[in-house]
Amino acid sequence: MYLTPEEENTLDGEYGRSLQKAIEILVALGDIYGADRLIPVKSAQIAGVSYKTIGDAGLEWISDLEGEVRIPSVLNPAGMDIARWDEMGIDPFFAKKQQEIIEAYARLGIQTKCTCTPYYLEGFDVRMDDHIAWSESSAVSYANSVIGARTNREGGPSALAAALVGKTANYGYHLDHMREPVIAVEIDCHLEGADYGALGYIAGKDIGSRVAIFHMKDIPSKDEMKSLGAAMAASGAVALYHIEGVTPEAVRNKFTRPEETITVERKQIDDVYEANKEIDSTEIITVGCPHCSPKELQEIAELVDGKKLRKEMWVCTAREVAQRHPDLVRKIEKSGAKIVCDTCMVVSPAANRYSSMTVNSGKALAYVPSMCKVAARYATIADCIKEAGVLDEN
Ligand code: F3S
Numbered sequence: 001m002y003l004t005p006e007e008e009n010t011l012d013g014e015y016g017r018s019l020q021k022a023i024e025i026l027v028a029l030g031d032i033y034g035a036d037r038l039i040p041v042k043s044a045q046i047a048g049v050s051y052k053t054i055g056d057a058g059l060e061w062i063s064d065l066e067g068e069v070r071i072p073s074v075l076n077p078a079g080m081d082i083a084r085w086d087e088m089g090i091d092p093f094f095a096k097k098q099q100e101i102i103e104a105y106a107r108l109g110i111q112t113k114c115t116c117t118p119y120y121l122e123g124f125d126v127r128m129d130d131h132i133a134w135s136e137s138s139a140v141s142y143a144n145s146v147i148g149a150r151t152n153r154e155g156g157p158s159a160l161a162a163a164l165v166g167k168t169a170n171y172g173y174h175l176d177h178m179r180e181p182v183i184a185v186e187i188d189c190h191l192e193g194a195d196y197g198a199l200g201y202i203a204g205k206d207i208g209s210r211v212a213i214f215h216m217k218d219i220p221s222k223d224e225m226k227s228l229g230a231a232m233a234a235s236g237a238v239a240l241y242h243i244e245g246v247t248p249e250a251v252r253n254k255f256t257r258p259e260e261t262i263t264v265e266r267k268q269i270d271d272v273y274e275a276n277k278e279i280d281s282t283e284i285i286t287v288g289c290p291h292c293s294p295k296e297l298q299e300i301a302e303l304v305d306g307k308k309l310r311k312e313m314w315v316c317t318a319r320e321v322a323q324r325h326p327d328l329v330r331k332i333e334k335s336g337a338k339i340v341c342d343t344c345m346v347v348s349p350a351a352n353r354y355s356s357m358t359v360n361s362g363k364a365l366a367y368v369p370s371m372c373k374v375a376a377r378y379a380t381i382a383d384c385i386k387e388a389g390v391l392d393e394n
Pocket of ligand 1: 077116136138230288289290291316343344345346347363364367
């Protein structure tokens with residue numbers, strides 16, 4: 001792999017051990033995947049934040065690093081709402097460790113807005129063909145597919161390395177030919193809302209880590225594509241998909257039709273809603289996986305307006321999005337639902353206290369049973385609110 005003289009000096013340790021470690025990670029990945037050089041990246045999103053997932057070893061690794069990131073960099077969700085962790089029932093020891101992790105990242109100049117939807121944040125506006133280094137799988141899918149930007153599915157350490165160096169190795173989804181679809185997915189029915197998360201939950205299993213092109217009857221909204229991509233990244237490992245005539249690269253490029261085609265039928269989508277119906281009543285309802293957009297907050301606010309919910313309901317979103325929409329937050333919280341920031345139903349240990357959960361996300365449906373040991377049921381947003389039950393309607 002070609003390195004500039006400055007990169008060679010960094011690798012030789014001229015700018016300190018932390019930058020040396022960072023460039024070593026990038027060069028090692030570049031060598032494994034056949035990159036020709038390092039390329040500049042516009043921003044980084046760094047996974048490996050929840051104390052639940054990285055533990056003391058991760059905390060120690062981050063704390064040992066020195067220096068400052070060279071590009072706008074932000075964190076993935078942590079294990080708790082930083083401001084309201086006690087209300088979530090988080091144990092003080094966990095909260096202290098979580099805070100230490102966040103402070104260690106902050107010392108490197110990383111913005112401690114913990115979210116899987118960095119594309120809603122100021123300073124992280126990504127455009128088509130921009131090169132970035134993001135880690136969270138749904139954010140990667142959204143950036144690659146819905147925006148047409150270019151990122152590999154970075155691990156926490158490689159995204160952090162890219163943030164410190166300001167570059168990444170030029171391989172994988174940074175290259176045109178790796179972005180061509182190799183499998184087509186035909187949808188034989190009309191879809192709306194949570195149907196897209198169910199579709200992703202089904203299709204991701206067959207697509208695996210390949211690039212797919214969908215042929216659909218409808219034009220999904222950005223939120224619907226967000227749900228589709230998040231679910232496929234969880235049930236499979238899809239980091240990039242196209243929708244014919246809809247997503248930016250499928251509009252700009254003439255892709256050759258892949259030889260392999262799979263078809264998804266209405267019955268398969270309906271089966272996702274029907275699965276686990278034996279859990280006749282769930283203990284908690286969680287929405288906002290990936291974190292809610294302003295439009296999704298608006299929809300929830302309208303659905304709960306004037307109601308008092310009987311069960312616990314979490315609405316997960318980025319703190320910055322919540323702060324920009326205080327009226328929506330007020331309306332939602334008036335119903336008894338909680339706006340939960342910086343974290344989510346999968347990465348917070350607070351979710352493990354429940355035995356059953358209703359979700360409107362294909363990604364949460366894939367992960368909640370395995371990562372939280374909580375039974376999960378799938379529903380539309382309107383049915384999630386019905387499941388929350390209404391005490392009063394005024
Ligand atoms: Fe985001 Fe957590 Fe879902 S990180 S995509 S809300 S599992």
